[in-house]
Amino acid sequence: MxxxxxxxxxxxxxxxxxxxxxxxxxxxxxxxxxxxxxxxxxxxxxxxxxxxxxxxxxxxxxxxxxxxxxxxxxxxxxxxxxxxxxxxxxxxxxxxxxxxxxxxxxxxxxxxxxxxxxxxxxxxxxxxxxxxCLGVFNSSAKFYGTFSVVLDEEFIQPGPVAIVSQSGAYGAALADLARNRGMGISQWLTSGNECDIDIAEALKYVVQQPETRVVMAYAEGVRNRDSFIEALDTARKLGKAIVFMKTGRSSVGAEAAASHTAALAGSDAVFDAVLRQYGAYRARTTAEQLDIAYAASFGIYPKGNKIGIFTFSGGFGIQMADDAEENGLKVAPMPADVQAELKALLPYASPKNPVDATAQAVTDLPLMTQYMRSMIERGGYDIFSAVLQSGPNSKTYGPRLIEALDAATAGAKDLVKAATMSVPREVEKQFEDRGFIVHEDGSALMKAIGALNQFRESFEQAKVRKALEPMQKIAIPREEVSEHAAKKLLSHAGIEFPHEELVAPDGDVGAAAARVGFPVVLKISSPDIAHKTEVGGVVVNVRSEDEAREAAAGILARAQDKVPGARIEGIVVTPMIGQGVETIAGVSRDPVLGPVVMFGLGGVFVEVLKDVTFRAAPFDVDEAHRMIREIRGYSMLEGVRGAEPSDVNALAELLSKLSRFAAAHAEEIEGIDLNPVRVMPKGQGVKVLDALIIPRKEV
CATH class of the missing domain: 3.40.50.720 (NAD(P)-binding Rossmann-like Domain)
Incomplete structure (x- = not known):
């Protein structure tokens, strides 16, 4: 390559x-x-x-x-x-x-x-x-293999930002907007129909170039799952940020994508989850994509998420604090002793955080410098952000402000520095040359800084992540299997199920129920009946042998009536388990990204609220924990209204095992459903109550 x-x-x-x-x-x-x-x-x-x-x-x-x-x-x-x-x-x-x-x-x-x-x-x-396609260009090599009109008036300077885009028009627009923002471009490629070279291969190449710090990518779909994931993983391991614009979120958008470049859009929710899984940031707007790429182009990521906000205006500072918290940043207060010292210097100030020095500090350069230096040297902040507005544009005040910032930030090499201001481009550049990420809008700035923190977390995860051992393959039937058979297959993955007995149609269900222990659940066992409740094939809370025999006879009769000719293996007898938080886990085969694992809370959460998340298989236990915490209903697992916390560790183990099984049998399995999965109180594991495997009949 x-x-x-x-x-x-x-x-x-x-x-x-x-x-x-x-x-x-x-x-x-x-x-x-x-x-x-x-x-x-x-x-x-x-x-x-x-x-x-x-x-x-x-x-x-x-x-x-x-x-x-x-x-x-x-x-x-x-x-x-x-x-x-x-x-x-x-x-x-x-x-x-x-x-x-x-x-x-x-x-x-x-x-x-x-x-x-x-x-x-x-x-x-x-x-x-x-x-x-519109081709490629490499500013450093002075090679312009393109006919894009974006170069008509001015060439684009070299820099740390690469652009790879399936759409030529979008790629050209990004290049123009990046130039206007003062960002130089290392490599630029548009892939068009991708008859050979695709966006994944291009992405992997550009992130490996030493001059590239961040990539802005645009895609309507991807063609090669393994190549795409390898590109994302390579970027993460190298500490290179990817800011992705993926279209086709709506069904109309997906159809347009297919007709535009003959690309298969795939499931948008799955694509979104895979980007998160491998540390790429999915932008929702072009402006957001540019903001975050601009912030990442400085190549400095926060050591943590603590942010100190300096302002001359309480109102602007509070707004920025709200936006910071919303984007995962911690607006931690200044140490109490430092607050007392600053309060003594300026009684009308509010030195907590945001640190509001009030307009009085504007006229006192040493005082302003001391306030900012105290934040940087003694506040313990990973990020320093100043609300400056139009001040830097003042011919009398602007130079003094820069002097104060230079003195306050001297030696703070690892500190992420940012500022909001409303000034001409040439004034912004004076701050950028000093390492400040500059934005006019505080909300957009905090979103970008929050993204830097997300990138940092992902880069750190990549450093400690170990390769997963592949799971040994087993023979998977090419035709439908019953729940009982599915559980036996999944047990090879280390997934445990409650003890159950399969009783032949002419066997004694009552005696089996007594051995399992009342109360029990009875279920029809048939490879031809996937949805047992729809045919009356499930009876719960059975409490005696006679009741079990009667219920089993009814199940068999209903199955014969509603699905004549179905292969009947018998009746499954399993314990009645009602406690625990109900969840659902499964595997589906995305047409582009292959086997993906789905997880969510059960019942109304999955049926109505669609509160689920996805990961590409396989993944480790740590990734499973991040997956679990993504759902909106995660607090249910933490314990609400006096309930005990759930065994999230056991749940994460289950999801990781399921992902490894799915990856090992990607060519043999179309889907898996584990529903319901009851997550028991901490230390008591999980109970998988039902299982369905859908074999892949055509390869």
Missing amino acids: SEHFSALFSPRSVAIIGASEDVTRIGGRPLRYLNEAGYEGTVYPVNPNRETVQGYKAYASVADLPESPDIALLAVPAKATVEAVRSCAEKGVKAAIVFSAGFAEADEAGAAAQKEMVAIARAAGMRLLGPN
Whole structure:
């Protein structure tokens, strides 16, 4: 991958197939950009109708080129693209970018042409980007393999932010907005239809580049589950932040995504959970994506979540404190002795936190400096944020304020520094040069700082996480299995179930019930009856042998009546367990992200409130704990109204085991339901009362 991506981002030579003299055309813009940027590699325009193109010697065909270029930009119509790919493959080109649309996103003929050119490229060992894309650029290498108009007026400076986007238009908009925000860009790639190179592969490459600190990504769907998760995991291990914009949250959006790039959107809730699982931040708006990428571009993450807020206005400080708490930051009070010292210096101040120095400190530079230095040196804060508003823009006060901040923050290398202000860009830059994350809006700033704290937590988790041992596979039937059989299969994963007995249709259910111990539950056992309650196949709270025999006869009769021909194994007799917090766990096969584990509280919480969360399988116990704490009803497990805390440790063990079983049998299982799962009081484990396995019939 490295060789081909080096050719893609830092080629020593480039051919432009369909090069144009007209700098406004698709074949003209890349040539113009390379020329004006001072690209130092060799440029080969290919145009059979001209001797020169924009001052460069032109060649009639790819075959006529004096060498095999590292990369080719294909700026020809869709109908000519397949032959252009063939010519490049025959010449030994390492990578090609296909700009044209009209392929898999258009119709069946386009899909066939796309398939053909992929086959040609793969046979030659050549990589393809696109089609239907805007290409790539690498500012440091002065390589601009794109026709995007975003570069028309001004090139984008190198910097710590990379952009990878399936949508060319969105990628270009992000680049423009990042430039306006003062962010430089390391690498920029748009993947389009992803006939070969996809966003996951690009993501993994850019996070490994030393100059990249943060990646802004846009996707409508992903094609390769393992490659995508590997990219996210690589970023987390390297301490690189990913800020993701994923569209298709609504059903309408998902349909539009599929038609736009022929991508499979998959389940949005699952995608959302996988991003959380691997430490990527999912932005809900473009503004949020930019805010968080901007904050991460400084490359400094808080050591913890304690924030100190300095302000001259109590109202602004309180608002920021509210926003900080909402985003997982702790607005801890200043130490009592420091508060007393500051109060003595300025009786009208409020030195608790937010530290309100009042307008009086504005005119007293040493006093203002002492207040801020006390917060930074003695407050024990991981983050320092100042509410400055329009003050820095004052010609008389602004320089004094910077002087005070320089003195107060000197030596605080690990401190995350932030400030809100409403000033021109050139004034913002003075603070940015001093390491301050600057924003006009305090709420947006606190969301961004909260995201930095989330990234820090994820990076720390990656350092201590150990590889999971793969679970040994067992034979899974290709046809439906009964609850009793499902439990036997799942027991191989170390999942424990209450003791039960399976009694043949002509056996003595009463005697079995007595052995299990009253009260008991009776259930029909049949691979053809997945939802037993719908056919009257369950009777609860049975308290005697005679009652058990009578109930069993009724269950068998109803099953015969409602599902004639069903294979009946008999009656399952299991203990009646009513205590514990009711939860549900299961596995489903996401069409893109493969086996995922679902967890939530049972009853109304799952049926009406949809209070569930997901994780990609497999995962460890620590991740299971984070999963459990995500649901809105988590307090039910902590113990409410005098109830004992639940055995969350046992629940986390169960979810991790289930995930490992699901991963080991990803090709054999379509779904698993454990419902209900009763979480008993702390130290008493969990009771899995029912199990369903749905085999995958077609592989």
